[in-house]
Amino acid sequence: MQPSRRRWLILGLILGAIVLNYIDRQILSILKPTLKAEFGFDDRGYAMLANVFTVGYALMYPVAGWLVDRFGARSVMLLGIVSWSTACLGAGLTRSLGAFTFFRGMLGLSEPTAFPAQLRVVTMWFPGALRATANSLCVAGGSLGALIAPPLVAGLALSWGWHAAFIVPATLGLVIAVLWSFVYRDPPADQVIEGQTLAQRIQGPAFTWPQLWRTRTLWGILLIRFISDPVWYFCLFWLPGYLQENSGLTLAQIGMVGWIPFLVADLGGIGTAMWSDRMVRNGAAPLRARKVMLVTTACFAPICGLTPLLPHVAVTLVIFSIVGAVCLSWLFSLSVVIAEAFPTRNVASVLGIAGGCGAAGAVVFNTFVGDMMVRFGPGRVFAVMAVLHPIAAVLLWTMTRPEKPPAASLSPQAVCAS
Template sequence: MILTPERRRWLIVAVIFVALVFNYLDRQIVAILKPVLKSEYQLDDSGYAMLLNLFTISYAVMYPIGGWLVDRFGPRNVMGIGIIGWSLACIGGGMARTIGMFGLSRAMLGAAEPTNYPAQLKVVAIWFPGRLRATANSLCVAGGSIGAIIAPPLIAWVAISFGWRNVFFIAGAIGLMIALAWWLVYRDPPESIRRDVEASAAKTGDGAKFTWPQLWRTRSLWGILLIRFVSDPVWYFCLFWLPGYLQEDSGLTLQQVGMVGWIPFLAADIGAIATAAWSDRMVRRGGTPLLSRKRMLTVVGLLAPLCALTPYLPSAFTTLLVFSLVAVAALSWLFTISVVIAESFPVANAASVLGIAGGCGAAGAVVFNYFVGQLIGSVGAHQIFLVMALLHPIAIVILWTMVREERVPQSPARALS
């Protein structure tokens, strides 16, 4: 079968999807094996928190740098090296015999992983026209949340069957195979694809791009940063706080959480892909790409305030139902705000903007996690859900007032040519 450019771009999407599945699985290993690792390395909870912080700080710092590297050296090189880097870091975790070496492996994992999302966005921006971009983007980044679904049973099974160190070895080996597949499959788009993408894109100049100082003077960059800062924490709550809430407040056992706790994440994946396809359909019917994304995000964002009902819900089933809708809203925003970046900035700047925004979203999650911990320990969960209910409406206001198509200012010489 001849691999036409149209077929190749969907094969590239498939490889990115698999890479992000295992990228997310690798970062979840420590959380799932927490008791084993605490025993192995003689850690208390503060020592375990240190391991998490080594990853998180490296991740937040390297996200903007990863975006710049993608714009500078291209997605093929940066993503390929990044996959190799986090795979070797994962293998290093299995080899570590001291807490210092294990902590170093987690820091390396955090430094290597942020290359993936800016590279993925760059690929979508240069391979897919506006009418397909949101769908392609959502299919790529769905890998992360699919990883959240499969990580607990898969990691537990490998650890029980083959020993906990082999979890790291196997995951790292799979990552190296993904890196090989990436190098074999990925190519820069041919001229026919480039013409199609350029014909559908809003005009931002003849290949022009913002300089770094110019980028920071754009209103849209600050809008995107604020959106990620206020909206990302809702998704992080779904990932890291919802399982505990289902046990402590909704009455489920750990086994029951394992049986049904994946439901909101599956709903989020399906919903986020469907909403992205809906916004693409609006584009195909004549809507401008950026306006279509804004309309979809506004409608979906209005689902998020349903979380304010959580403390008053009568059962775990209703809590799961409400948070399935909230997760659809949160993940739809996380998916499609990347497309908004690609349609607000020149392609040459898109990965850098996503990198900065990703770091800002991680910072928002750190602040919110502290806020949640303080409230749960003092005045209860009601205020937490009330605050969460306000975050996406605030993001909607920012989206409509601050985010627009940014045009590179022409130099006098260019304007006269």
């Protein structure tokens, strides 16, 4: 198969894998009232379950990035798909809270493998003028999964019980794993992208692990993800339950309309990524194009604060459609910022560290949300979320830049071992 055709097929498989990745994690939030009744927990208990996933996610994300840089995208992605599908299957077969919690933790430990592997693939297979678009199409699987999840999960649960809502996506994930093992290959070593072959890019200078921690851009990305990621985690873990418990929607109605914010978020994230690629094709420096786009989208984030003041369900859906588009614009294009600020051999590690930091922020925020929901209601939560992306925009503009490793070229083995 021609490399120009294979790269889009690979992109399609990654899209499918990430769709199922997000469906698996979304099942808990969509079935929140059902599972609360099944296992007997309140919002604090739900926050604990969400954090079991998120703590594992935060801990494993940096490890996943290192594994991708050490062993390659093919094997790590395959291991990840099999592991998270097995965890979802286990959750669907269990009948005790303890076992359910265990498999939720296993899901959190396995799902981070997808994103460092995906970024490594995009960086290796696509040039800069296509990179943001390819990355956004690929990562859009997350919000596409969140979009598909409400009607799929609600339909399965209402038709065959909540166990089926876990078992069916898990089975589909194992099918994707088989297809990935047959289709994925690294690009040919002599394929030229932006004036360099793959061999030249992989063998070029790169940071060691200690050197990465001395770069200003890494610390900027970590702070940005810690501050901004919790807003998207709220959309994933709390919004479906909020629409049922505060806006009065039934599970069947969630299946009918709960996907709307995620569809708009997907379209917004892809559209803004294409806008930044267009700026690059028109002569803008790639990193500056991403910054301009992200700062612009952050200006829309404060609309979140209006949610408790305008409580009608239709208004809530509109507000979180806009908020979701802001979140995905940042999640999609911050990966591209990493790819353009760091050498190819470092991008998976940097994304892993950053993703873990974002998940750690979500752990803190989830605990805050659970406590605030019980004690004061949701108003204070929305007020905090309204300012997080504007703060992240200031950090992005002032702390990120292209980072150059020491002039002496390091071998791949030295970088991976450090």
